[in-house]
Amino acid sequence: MGERPTETGSGAVLEAPVLKARGLVREFRGFRAVDGVDLDVAEGGVHALVGPNGAGKTTLFNLLTGFLKPTAGSVRLGEHELAGRSPESITRLGVARSFQITSLFAELTPRRHVELALASPTGLGWRFWRSDKALGRFSARAGELLDEAGLSGHADVPAGSLSYGSKRALELALALALDPKVLLLDEPTAGMGVEDVDRTIELVRRIRAGRTVVLVEHNMNVVASLADRVTVLQHGKVLVEGPYAEIRHDERVITAYLGDSHAAH
Numbered sequence: 001m002g003e004r005p006t007e008t009g010s011g012a013v014l015e016a017p018v019l020k021a022r023g024l025v026r027e028f029r030g031f032r033a034v035d036g037v038d039l040d041v042a043e044g045g046v047h048a049l050v051g052p053n054g055a056g057k058t059t060l061f062n063l064l065t066g067f068l069k070p071t072a073g074s075v076r077l078g079e080h081e082l083a084g085r086s087p088e089s090i091t092r093l094g095v096a097r098s099f100q101i102t103s104l105f106a107e108l109t110p111r112r113h114v115e116l117a118l119a120s121p122t123g124l125g126w127r128f129w130r131s132d133k134a135l136g137r138f139s140a141r142a143g144e145l146l147d148e149a150g151l152s153g154h155a156d157v158p159a160g161s162l163s164y165g166s167k168r169a170l171e172l173a174l175a176l177a178l179d180p181k182v183l184l185l186d187e188p189t190a191g192m193g194v195e196d197v198d199r200t201i202e203l204v205r206r207i208r209a210g211r212t213v214v215l216v217e218h219n220m221n222v223v224a225s226l227a228d229r230v231t232v233l234q235h236g237k238v239l240v241e242g243p244y245a246e247i248r249h250d251e252r253v254i255t256a257y258l259g260d261s262h263a264a265h
């Protein structure tokens with residue numbers, strides 16, 4: 001995107017960032033949930049946001065996707081400033097997030113969900129008056145996406161009858177229908193058993209090809225398996241940033257994050 005590689009605090013040189021936050025702040029009644037965050041997401045990478053409960057991960061995620069407006073700071077996608085734009089506008093520029101299962105319709109099949117997502121310019125405006133014939137244009141691409149998400153075998157059953165893991169895979173297929181440059185995944189393995197976690201790791205590995213992925217994730221095994229770079233947040237600030245292999249040995253991370261999670265579980 002015409003960006004020069006950026007030198008990090010540790011002196012390592014990153015690929016040109018596709019998504020770049022600077023001085024990002026979000027206050028809730030004077031409380032800084034996100035407090036001056038700089039973030040460089042390298043093109044084509046998987047970047048994990050981790051940190052103890054209340055660290056500001058979800059707030060940061062919502063700032064990147066326009067679901068919250070920053071109190072201060074900027075978020076750039078290439079030459080576009082995202083801060084202050086609506087979620088729909090950010091989606092149109094190529095940043096998509098996977099929605100939670102609550103956004104699925106129990107009676108509709110996965111195939112129809114994906115066709116509708118493809119039929120909608122932003123994936124957000126669901127238009128039920130579209131005829132079967134109109135949606136037929138999207139059936140080939142819908143089939144590919146369902147295949148990519150590992151849902152081919154369940155494409156024509158009501159979404160309400162899918163297992164939890166399959167519902168989460170369908171959410172992901174819906175985000176992929178937007179053909180995003182950057183895909184944001186909010187705790188993709190939350191609430192999953194070991195088998196579904198493993199399946200989700202495989203799924204993200206498959207879909208990352210040619211895409212940039214940002215994920216909020218509590219499960220450090222998932223982070224270890226998937227992430228090229230990790231940003232550790234604490235009290236709304238970046239505590240440490242780097243490859244997982246480096247940050248996992250960082251004393252500050254062990255104390256702040258792993259210490260917290262051991263205490264919590």
Ligand SMILES: Nc1ncnc2c1ncn2[C@@H]1O[C@H](COP(=O)(O)OP(=O)(O)OP(=O)(O)O)[C@@H](O)[C@H]1O
Pocket residue numbers: 028032033051052053054055056057058059060
């Ligand atoms: N809408 C809000 N109003 C007031 N305070 C908020 C709001 N949203 C978040 N906060 C506060 O901001 C801080 C960061 O919350 P956030 O949900 O971003 O953390 P998190 O790292 O995602 O935590 P978790 O891992 O528990 O999901 C917390 O102290 C939280 O109570």
